[in-house]
Amino acid sequence: MRKFTEHTGVAMPLKQTNVDTDQIIPSKYLKRVTRTGFEDALFADLRHEDGFPLDDPQFSGASILVAGADFGTGSSREHAVWALMDHGFKVVISPRFADIFRGNCGKAGLLAARLGRAEVEDIWDALDENPGMQMTVTLASQSIQCGEKEYAFEIDSYVKWRLAEGLDDIDLTLQADTAITSYEVQRPAFLPQIEAS
Amino acid sequence: MGYTLAEKVWNSHIVRHEDGKPDLLYIDLHLVNEVTSPQAFEGLRLAGRSVRRPDLTIAMEDHNVPTIGIDKPIQDLTSRLQVQTLRENCAAYGIHLFNMGSKDQGIVHVVGPQLGLTQPGMTIVCGDSHTSTHGAFGALAFGIGTSEAEHVLATQTLPLQPFKTMAVNIEGSLASGVTAKDVILALIAQIGTGGGQGYVLEYRGDSIRNMSMEARMTVCNMSVEAGARAGLIAPDAKTIEYLKSKPHAPADEEWQAAAEYWLSLGSDFDAVYDAEVTLDASQITPFVTWGTNPAQAVAINGKVPNPEDFTEDRDRSAAQKSLAYMQLVPGTAMKDIPVDMVFLGSCTNGRIEDLRAAAAVLSGRRIKEGLQMLVVPGSMQVKAQAEEEGLDRIFVEAGAEWRFAGCSMCLGMNPDQVPAGKRCVSTSNRNFEGRQGRGSMTHLVSPPVAAATAVRGYISTPADLHLIK
Ligand code: SF4
Secondary structure, X not given: OOOOOEEEEEEEEEOOOOOEHHHHOOHHHHHOOOOOOOHHHOOOOHHHOOOXXXXXXXXXXXXXXXXXXXXXXXXXOOXXXXXXHHHOOOEEEEXXXXXXXXXXXXXXXXXXXXXXXXXXXXXXXXXXXXXXXXXXXXXXXXXXXXXXXXXXXXXXXXXXXXXXXXXXXXXXXXXXXXXXXXXXXXXXXXXXXXXXX | OOOOHHHHHHHOOEEEOOOOOXXXXXXXXXXXXXXXXXXXXXXXXXXXXXXXXXXXXXXXXXXXXXXXXXXXXXXXXXXXXXXXXXXXXXXXXOOEEEXXXXXXXXXXXXXXXXXXXXXXXXXXXXXXXXXXXXHHHOXXXXXXXXXXXXXXXXXXXXXXXXXXXXXXXEEOOOOOOOOHHHHHHHHHHHHOOOOOOOEEEEEEOHHHHXXXXXXXXXXXXXXXXHOOOEEEOOOOHHHHHHXXXXXXXXXXHHHHHHHHHHHOOOOOOOXXXXXXXXXXXXXXXXXXXXXXXXXXXXXXXXXXXOXXXXXXXXXXXXXXXXXXXXXXXXXXXXXXXEOOEEEEOHHHHOOHHHXXXXXXXXXXXXXXXXXXXXXXXXXXXXXXXXHHOOHHHHHHXXXXXXXXXXXXXXXXXXXXXXXXOOEEEEOOOOOXXXXXXXXXXXXXXXXXXXXXXXXXXEOOOXXXXXXXX
């Protein structure tokens, strides 16, 4: 995982609440077996709708998504995160993320920043006035610089640490191998086991 | 201060606890499917890691398998590739795989319980959000993403932040004709799609205790539609009775100890929940969704709401958007909405009791001319059981299609899709835009309502069928 310290890029507003993972990436794109190459699948059904910002030249190269509340609800598909990342997004901002989606972001290295509803609307207004403007997101200070204004975002402290250090979760856990083994020894014998046939 | 059920399960699975860090939790059972696993195995392979406990892992072909012609190669090439990839990965890592069409294959959330792999007090994960289904047994079961799946494959553990607990009290008794599906739809309509966010829901109260294990699974299944990570129900005599004869249930000499342990898992009387909601069961009627998320639902005797009546701006605009997509006019009685297709199946309502309830309505009747009804059993075992009871004949004689097991039209990853502009009444759990096929319109209902709707051609309850011959 790449370290995240600070990112500056074009911000794209997505003025919708409840953008579920079926909208972020429709299920027909889940049939691939690779981990990358999902950029064409991002918002595949929505992007053809009038006024949808993704292919709007004003926001070309956007890397910061500013969405309404309850972003990423619905299915657990991590493809939603990969599609956002493959398309070039480094940061997603929303007043509220679905739990699983937020977890997936932390694993894959996409920064999911929580901001208040009013602050998100503030940023939308700023982007309306000044489409294509850049914002800067700094992880250490948990701040978003948008024009003259600065906003403080929330992020889980452990996820923050991992993103900042660029640490892979599995490596971290494998350091606890002895603890895992001693846990395994005392598991009740009646718990199910399934041998491969 | 005592502990809640969820806390007890959590505490008994902590491998490592360090202040300021997530707890490292042991995972008792990892369910794998063809859609969300290929990248997890790819990651494993790229890092040169192995599967720590293949014996605590099972793999299922369920999401994109066809439900007819399953003896032939899968037509859709990408689906075929995913299934093939799963087969190769399972062979390479020694994981038991349930092939499509085999005796115990089906939707993994239907199969786990019926094989007794789902037991109280366990931690169960799967790269699928409806893993919450297994919570009906008092297991802590939740959906994970692909990176987390890779983490579980490699370490059989997951680093997790503690969750909050919410007591959901369904007090009183349900009126006749009201099912578990209506209970959960009513709950989600009350607390919203974000209402359970950050919580594990524990369903309690008389109506939950009175429900069968299968009905409890229906309730827990849709916890995630309220935004919750998981939902669970304390084990009781019914749980133990259900598990008794299952293939993977504890052996005779261990049975007593296991059963005692399971019964000890219920929340302590002085346990404290972070939140609590109560529903009056006697007030719940059959429910149906009108919009494009499961919270956009009304009592079936109700009407399509008027967006202007919502006080919150965002609810109003969400309702407008949903109604435009659903091609519905405010004020229309739900029962006046004509329907093109009916889907009976999914991990929410594809179990034997669901099929029985629908068959009871369809028995001796025909579905409406021109309407297509798909009946997809949740597993091959459910299919065999239904055929033994003659339910398949009832469905076929009524004009419905009787299929092989799988997720099918719940998410339309196989050929079973709702065409654009067609309206489907479905017993599944998600009515998102395009969920059942691009441009499809979905109304979520219970199995008896699905069956009655198929007969009348309009959203209906079985009681409405006296309106037609
Ligand atoms: S039936 Fe539907 S909800 Fe259940 S596992 Fe399959 S796709 Fe997911």
